[in-house]
Each structure stands twice: as structure tokens, then as C-alpha cells.
Amino acid sequence: MAYSDKVIDHxxxxxxxxxxxxxxxxxxxxxxxxxxxxxxxxxxIRVSKEGIIEDARFKTYGCGSAIASSSLxxxxxxxxxxxxxxxxxxxxxxxxxxxxxxKIHCSILAEDAIxxxxxxxxxxxxxxxxxxxxxxxxx
Amino acid sequence: xxxxxxHFELLGVAAAYAxxxxxxxxxxxEIQSRVHPDRFAAxxxxxxxxxxxxxxxxxxxxxxxRHPLKRAIYLLGLQGVEVLSQTHTAMEPAFxxxxxxxxxxxxxxxxxxxxxxxxxxxxxxSVEKRERFARLANLFGSGALQPAAEAARQLLxxxxxxxxxxxxxxxLEDL
Numbered sequence: 001m002a003y004s005d006k007v008i009d010h011x012x013x014x015x016x017x018x019x020x021x022x023x024x025x026x027x028x029x030x031x032x033x034x035x036x037x038x039x040x041x042x043x044x045i046r047v048s049k050e051g052i053i054e055d056a057r058f059k060t061y062g063c064g065s066a067i068a069s070s071s072l073x074x075x076x077x078x079x080x081x082x083x084x085x086x087x088x089x090x091x092x093x094x095x096x097x098x099x100x101x102x103k104i105h106c107s108i109l110a111e112d113a114i115x116x117x118x119x120x121x122x123x124x125x126x127x128x129x130x131x132x133x134x135x136x137x138x139x
Numbered sequence: 140x141x142x143x144x145x146h147f148e149l150l151g152v153a154a155a156y157a158x159x160x161x162x163x164x165x166x167x168x169e170i171q172s173r174v175h176p177d178r179f180a181a182x183x184x185x186x187x188x189x190x191x192x193x194x195x196x197x198x199x200x201x202x203x204x205r206h207p208l209k210r211a212i213y214l215l216g217l218q219g220v221e222v223l224s225q226t227h228t229a230m231e232p233a234f235x236x237x238x239x240x241x242x243x244x245x246x247x248x249x250x251x252x253x254x255x256x257x258x259x260x261x262x263x264x265s266v267e268k269r270e271r272f273a274r275l276a277n278l279f280g281s282g283a284l285q286p287a288a289e290a291a292r293q294l295l296x297x298x299x300x301x302x303x304x305x306x307x308x309x310x311l312e313d314l
Contacts, residue, residue, distance in 0.1 A: 031230075031232055031235040031236070031239075032228040032229060032230070032235070033228060033230045033234075033235055033238065033296060034225075034228060035222065035223060035227065035230075035291075035292035035293075035295045035296065036223045036225065036295070037299070038295060038296045038298065038299025038300070038302075040235060040238045040239060040242065040296070042235070042239060059239065061238075061239070061242040104225070105225040108225055108226060108228065109228050112228040112229070113228075116229070
């Protein structure tokens, strides 16, 4: 199957490969897997006190499309708020990388990975947001 | 011939995870010899086509039921549990952590060009695989379909690891 230039670019020069310390308070970790192809993806975000994603890392064991999808997502989420990052849709990833229909599941994996990372981060900080709800009304 | 509703019916065995291999083999050979193209050399085109279709179906049924993991996935599907859904990406975190470790170990062994380490990983993996198949059989036995589906999914990941180890060993042999 022919990969698009963008997939090849991310595959050959993956952005943000690596790991953050999982136990770090500012880090959220998402792990997902696709049983049909055995792909495994770990995506981590580091979030500033202001709630902005400062940095992201990933580790993906899988095909070129899965690697490219996670690499792309780590680029996209930087500078975004958690809500903005959570709004990323797999269809946007698939479109950007020109994924063929048989590889759509790779973009689903990447979307689920970022959502899982955000939810892990929010779980770590559940107490604070309950104590001081976000938004102007709380100030 | 009566239209069979599924692979189990087609091969005349009870729809359960524990299928007797000999019964399966016997039934497969018996039906294949009945629908063999040689027997239909002198028949009309319609009959030949039906025989051919049946031969293909029986082949697929046999390949599916003879394979313990394919059988599990197929049986769960008959019972309305979809194992291979594209949108099912949430696996047990501990399992995924373990998967990442396996991939790292395989990667390191490959980078070190160590067939011995790859062989040792393969041996460890096959122990794990056996244990998981035993667990899968138990889960089917107790009718725990969702846990059985999860066990089947985990075995799919293990298959992939096994394949990767195999590829690694093969690529070292080629040198």
C-alpha cells in the first residue's frame, strides 16, 4: 500500500518520541491498543499550571500510519488547552495524513490516546478543580 | 444439502469453544471428498458451482474452527460479542504496560542482534500464550463472554509479538 508523503515524513522523522515521568503531577498518560493489528500506543502530555499543554511525547509500536497519527497529534496538542485537545477528531488526523480507509483505525487510536491522556491528567487533579472550579465565576 | 447457519453446523459439531479436533477433521475430510471438483467433472455448470461454493465454505469453516483464537472470535461473534471492533481501544492499563515492555525487549534483542535473546523471549511468550488459552477456555466454560472477549483480544496482541520475534529471528538468520 502506498503511504502519503505526510505519513512517510512522520514515520521517518517522528516528532516527540519518548516518555515523561508517569508519576509527575503535571503529566497525563494515555495508553491504548488495537487488537485487530496488535498496535500499542502511549501518548503523554505535560500541562502548565494555566492548563495549557506545553509538551507531548509518544511511543507507538505499530504500522507507519499509527506512528504518523500519534506523531501528528503530539504536534497538534502543543499550546492547546485540554478542552481544545480533547476536541481533536480522528477524521481530522485521517484527512491531514490522507489515510486510506483501511488505516482509519490508526487515527481512531491516536484520538483515543490523547483523550485517555487528558482524562488521566484530569483524574490526577480532580480534587483541585472541585475545590476551585475553573472559569471567571470562581475568581 | 440443508443450508448451514454457521461454521459449527456446517461441520456438524456443537457450537462450543471446546470442539473435538478429531470430529472436526473427520467431518471436514468427509464433506471435502463429497464436494471435490473431480466428482462433478461430468455435472452441469450449476451443480459444479454449488459444489465449488460448498468446498470453499467448508474450507473456511474448518480453518476458522481449527484455529483456537479464530474459533474463539467467531464463537463470540455468533453470541453477539464483537471482539474486533475498531473503536475498542481501551485495554487494561497493566496489560498495555506489559505490551510496551515486550516491544522494548524485542527491540533491544534485535538491536543487539541476539538470536539467543529472541529465542528466550519466544519461549517466555509461548508459556504466557498457553496460560492465556487455558484461561480463555475456562471463561468460555463459565459463560463469561465479555471477559472471554478481552482474553481473546489480549491473545491477538500476543500473536503480533510472536510474529515480531519470528521476523527478528529470521532477519538474523539471513545474515
